[in-house]
Amino acid sequence: MKRRWNFWLWAGFLLVLAGLLSYVPVFALFPLTRDFPWVNLLLFAGGAVLLLGGLKRAFGQPDLYRGKILGSIMAALSIAGIGFFMYGLFYVARQLPDSAAAPRVGQKAPDFTLPDQNDKPLTLAELLASPLAGAATARANGALLIFYRGHW
Amino acid sequence: MVAISVDTPEVNRRHCQKLGFTYSFLSDPKAEATRRYGLLHQGGGPNGADIARPAEFLIDSKGTIRWVNLTGSVTVRARPEQVLKVFDDLKLASAAGP
Numbered sequence: 001m002k003r004r005w006n007f008w009l010w011a012g013f014l015l016v017l018a019g020l021l022s023y024v025p026v027f028a029l030f031p032l033t034r035d036f037p038w039v040n041l042l043l044f045a046g047g048a049v050l051l052l053g054g055l056k057r058a059f060g061q062p063d064l065y066r067g068k069i070l071g072s073i074m075a076a077l078s079i080a081g082i083g084f085f086m087y088g089l090f091y092v093a094r095q096l097p098d099s100a101a102a103p104r105v106g107q108k109a110p111d112f113t114l115p116d117q118n119d120k121p122l123t124l125a126e127l128l129a130s131p132l133a134g135a136a137t138a139r140a141n142g143a144l145l146i147f148y149r150g151h152w
Numbered sequence: 153m154v155a156i157s158v159d160t161p162e163v164n165r166r167h168c169q170k171l172g173f174t175y176s177f178l179s180d181p182k183a184e185a186t187r188r189y190g191l192l193h194q195g196g197g198p199n200g201a202d203i204a205r206p207a208e209f210l211i212d213s214k215g216t217i218r219w220v221n222l223t224g225s226v227t228v229r230a231r232p233e234q235v236l237k238v239f240d241d242l243k244l245a246s247a248a249g250p
Contacts, residue, residue: 028227035228093226096205101190105220109211112185114156114178117164122176127154128213142212143154144235147191147204149226150157151167 006058006067012050013074019043020081023089037089044082051075109145154178156185158203180204210238218242 019040027033027040055075058067103109113123127143154176159167164177180186186204197203208230210219219238221230 031229031231037227089227094224096196096224096226097191097193099190099205099207099222102207102220102222103189103209103217105217107217109209109215109217110185110188111215112178112180112188114180114185115161116154116176116178117161117168119161122154122178124211124215128211128215140213142210142218145189145209145211146153146155146230147186147189147207147209148155148157148229149193149203149206150159150197151163152198 003062003066004064006054006065006071008050008057009054009067009071009074012047012052012054013078015043015047015050016078016081019047020085023085040085044085047078048082051078156180156204158183158186158197158201208235210235210242212242 019042022043023037023040027037033039051071051074054065054067055071057065058071062068109124111124113121116122124143124145128140130140155173156178157164158181159177159179160181161179164179167173168177178185183192183202183204186192189204189207189209191204191207193203193205195202196205206223206226206229208219208221209217212218219242221234223229
């Protein structure tokens, strides 16, 4: 008798792949799914359940279902992929300097002069003295500085 | 509101054009301001380049720092609604925006 195609293994592996490949182009774009990657973790969990079910069928009913070898390979790849994802997101992404020397609340903000995207120099003092276009009052009430890692 | 990174003005210009940002993106290629704010992340960039760690500072019109956000993970940044709430709580009018 021809053994049946083990659909659960493939579905599980595809879910894990979807979880791995969707974070950067999709879920990292929205704070709700980026700060904690719960959608990706759910995809991994669903994939793991299906893979386990598929492996159980492959090894428990080898006369009925295929997938002992391929299923094991897919499960191993899934574990490696999920491990890599967790390592990146929960370890590498948190390797930031503690920045103990950063100025604190109540301290004077260090001034700076830096060129903007049109090569026009801008100082913190100017930022604080002049309102931005469209502001309701004649002078600025403050400034928000956003330091970011850069565009690459 | 200004953004600051070690990227060159040229890179920032293209970045702003591509994504439609209209506020100022400041360029700190030698990480001088980044160092002054204690935010240098040595070797944190591509090919071991020195970059800034992500951080947000809210400064009042007298130049005093009123709020600091030093995230613990590169994937977690201050959200707009979070910053707006700080504005409200500190009674800094929204004139510093958009």
